[in-house]
Amino acid sequence: MLKAKTHTGLVFFPAYDWAISATHPEREERLLYTQDQISEEGLLDVEGIDEFKAGVVDIEDVQRVHFCVPDARSVMTESHFISAGGAKTIGKAKMDGLVDRGFALVRPPGHHAMRVVHGGRGFCNVNNEAIMIEYLRHAYGIDRVAIIDTDCHHGDGTQDIYWHDPDTLFISMHQDGRTLFPGTGFNNETGGPTAAGTTLNIPLPPYTSEEGFLTVLEKAVLPILQEFKPDLIINSAGQDNHFTDPLTNMNFSAKGYADLTSRLKPDIAVLEGGYSIESALPYVNVGLILAMAGMDYSHVVEPEYSAERLRQGPSITATIERTCQQVIDTWNDRQNIRIRMQENVIYAERNNTVFYDTDGFYETQHETLQVCRQCSGVLKIDSSVERKMRVLAVHIPRKACENCRKTGYQWFEKTDMGSYDMILLQDRPEDQYRVRKK
Known part of the structure; x- marks a missing residue:
């Protein structure tokens, strides 16, 4: 055999x-x-x-x-x-x-x-x-x-x-x-x-x-x-x-x-x-x-x-x-690239336009990372699909420091719902997922 x-x-x-x-x-x-x-x-x-x-x-x-x-x-x-x-x-x-x-x-x-x-x-x-x-x-x-x-x-x-x-x-x-x-x-x-x-x-x-x-x-x-x-x-x-x-x-x-x-x-x-x-x-x-x-x-x-x-x-x-x-x-x-990217930066931001070719629509994202010297930084993503949904998604990374965890919860709990349909949280250190809705 x-x-x-x-x-x-x-x-x-x-x-x-x-x-x-x-x-x-x-x-x-x-x-x-x-x-x-x-x-x-x-x-x-x-x-x-x-x-x-x-x-x-x-x-x-x-x-x-x-x-x-x-x-x-x-x-x-x-x-x-x-x-x-x-x-x-x-x-x-x-x-x-x-x-x-x-x-x-x-x-x-x-x-x-x-x-x-x-x-x-x-x-x-x-x-x-x-x-x-x-x-x-x-x-x-x-x-x-x-x-x-x-x-x-x-x-x-x-x-x-x-x-x-x-x-x-x-x-x-x-x-x-x-x-x-x-x-x-x-x-x-x-x-x-x-x-x-x-x-x-x-x-x-x-x-x-x-x-x-x-x-x-x-x-x-x-x-x-x-x-x-x-x-x-x-x-x-x-x-x-x-x-x-x-x-x-x-x-x-x-x-x-x-x-x-x-x-x-x-x-x-x-x-x-x-x-x-x-x-x-x-x-x-x-x-x-x-x-x-x-x-x-x-x-x-x-x-x-x-x-x-x-x-x-x-x-x-x-x-x-x-x-x-x-x-x-x-x-x-x-x-050296990381040092240059972090120099004098508190928040790093980027904009994305994502095409859902299978379903036929566009998503726009504005992403904000709190740049941290102790961990990979807490992240929030403002995501919207025209005439459908707008959400704020907050990601606390797996090895987040205490300061970044606090920031993540502030973004999640204190952000005015305003035009958001939902505010979402991934707390990876605690393995929790939370949702706020209007």
């Missing part, structure tokens, strides 16, 4: 009752073909590859991460609770010592969901990885976490959630935002004043091949991970960099994904995008599972694969080399 070198857990949740539409790429077939391929390859018969059933996240799990407007059940279906629950299940299995690594093959995806959620954008309503991470921090005392996002689309939601968190390293490698939704993820997006340098973006030119992705891994991602020393490495395992994906313009392959996974050695992978339902996903997922289990994946080759046809040009290689150096320079200079 075949045996995995690394004990690996899997969770499958195809979400039969949830799809953007019957013919939309984000539908249950994304995982059904993969399940068939895994069955045909006999992976679940391998000793050391075990399947777990997805659990369901609690409202409290969601509220550690999101301000859902007006509430979680208004923006989540049962499938969203189970998809996030699948990630939580595999995270618990890892922390309880039942597996060494785990892969949550779940949908709906989540990495475009930001801290404030009014609906669906980029096929995402809530952030599966963030919900899992904050549960593990709460339940197991995990501290430093690295999230490596390999989806072709920039993980703008995950970036937003961890923009001010110096204990979470977020690295996204993705197709250049000038050519693809959501149009973000550039080198100058490096995090807020108390966490600058722990958000790192690596925009890649269209038609980057496995050579380019593996160059990024070896020259930027792995050296930074070695220095950051995370307690857990999470892979937001989007698969839409594949050369057959209908929504993107990249040239990654199933073996390339497996090579990346083998070298990255994530503790937990969570499925994100990937919309080549028959030509890519079954092969990519089999390669990922074999790589996580420490098994031979050299035989995993797509019928349409041609190394010669997919080879990237020298200009792409040169661009990627320059980008890697810029990322390393930002990482090495992060302390």
Whole structure:
């Protein structure tokens, strides 16, 4: 009998009752073909590859991460609770010592969901990885976490959630935002004043091949991970960099994904995008599972694969080399960047306009961070959707100092309701979520 070198857990949740539409790429077939391929390859018969059933996240799990407007059940279906629950299940299995690594093959995806959620954008309503991470921090005392996002689309939601968190390293490698939704993820997006340098973006030119992705891994991602020393490495395992994906313009392959996974050695992978339902996903997922289990994946080759046809040009290689150096320079200079950003600043502010492309509306945000030398700072977000809802969301961070906790409660309790429909509070040190309404 075949045996995995690394004990690996899997969770499958195809979400039969949830799809953007019957013919939309984000539908249950994304995982059904993969399940068939895994069955045909006999992976679940391998000793050391075990399947777990997805659990369901609690409202409290969601509220550690999101301000859902007006509430979680208004923006989540049962499938969203189970998809996030699948990630939580595999995270618990890892922390309880039942597996060494785990892969949550779940949908709906989540990495475009930001801290404030009014609906669906980029096929995402809530952030599966963030919900899992904050549960593990709460339940197991995990501290430093690295999230490596390999989806072709920039993980703008995950970036937003961890923009001010110096204990979470977020690295996204993705197709250049000038050519693809959501149009973000550039080198100058490096995090807020108390966490600058722990958000790192690596925009890649269209038609980057496995050579380019593996160059990024070896020259930027792995050296930074070695220095950051995370307690857990999470892979937001989007698969839409594949050369057959209908929504993107990249040239990654199933073996390339497996090579990346083998070298990255994530503790937990969570499925994100990937919309080549028959030509890519079954092969990519089999390669990922074999790589996580420490098994031979050299035989995993797509019928349409041609190394010669997919080879990237020298200009792409040169661009990627320059980008890697810029990322390393930002990482090495992060302390000086934070000092410059904090100098003579009491409050740091930024404005965001967020397009909910799935639901078809815009949100405007005004964000205020009380810059603190003792913690990552208390945050408030004034968020409104035209003709719908206006809320003030107050976030007290996990390691907040007493002064920032007091400020957070003052913002929550003393702000005049005025034109606000709701004022919301996340008190992470006390693991509480509170609501004021008119």
